[in-house]
Amino acid sequence: MKSPVEQLSNMLSICINCANITLEIIVHRELDKNYLMKSLGLEESVFENSMNELLEKDVIVSFENDQNITLYKVAHLLDIKKRISADSDTYQTLKGVIFPDLATNGKISLLKYEGWEGIRQVYLEVLSEAIQSGEEILAFEEILNKVESGIGAEFLGNYLNRRIENKVMAKVITTDTASAREYAIGRNESFTDVQIAADLSLSGTINIVGDLIMSYSMKPLQGTLLRDHSQANNLKNIFNLVWNASGTA
Secondary structure (H helix, E strand, O other): OOOHHHHHHHHHOOOHHHHHHHHHHHHHOOEEHHHHHHHHOOOHHHHHHHHHHHHHOOOEEEEEOOOOOEEEEEOOHHHHHHHHHOOHHHHHHHOOOOOOOOOOOOOOEEEEEEHHHHHHHHHHHHHHHHHHHOOOEEEEEOOHHHHHHHHOHHHHHHHHHHHHHOOOOEEEEEEOOHHHHHHHOOHHHHOEEEEEEOOOOOOOEEEEEOOEEEEEEEOOEEEEEEEOHHHHHHHHHHHHHHHHHOEEO
């Protein structure tokens, strides 16, 4: 089976670099040239050729922000979704990366995703659930510095700003490492509280909020997003037991 990037390339009749750029912009909503080149490892000439193709095919549009910096965003996300949906196999593969759509009527639903693009998108889904439910986010995090490095500083900054703006608290339980202790310093000021569990071994990341459970591992880089009221409550109870038993970071 072709990868999501290859399928997007075929469905929209764009080059592979164009598909990578499009996915990155969909996940972040809007990005500038420097971030895209650095994030995707593209030379300037390759980026310019790819962006020209995307602009000509009306997949991406450019605009200037208040600082006169040129940004790029997807021109017609719903139209792209419609074109991808024409092939159900392609849509099923891509929806975990681009268009997560879980049931909100209490029914159990599950989607799978892969890569940092998918992880960024489900973090946004978790934040949206927290805003709608008014609950705090409960998180088991394996290796915090690797997550920050992989997910991208710009995305993480935007995510954190949005979480703070909406006064969404996140409680994080992590293993006892030097990077975890460094991460914990000053986090309470950003609506984040960290507990270090000395005897806890983690191999992956889990976020719980509302009826959602987000989980992923780094080897391989993939995960699931589950809506299940009972399972979410069970994990919240487990989290609170570990939280109360752990020392303050």
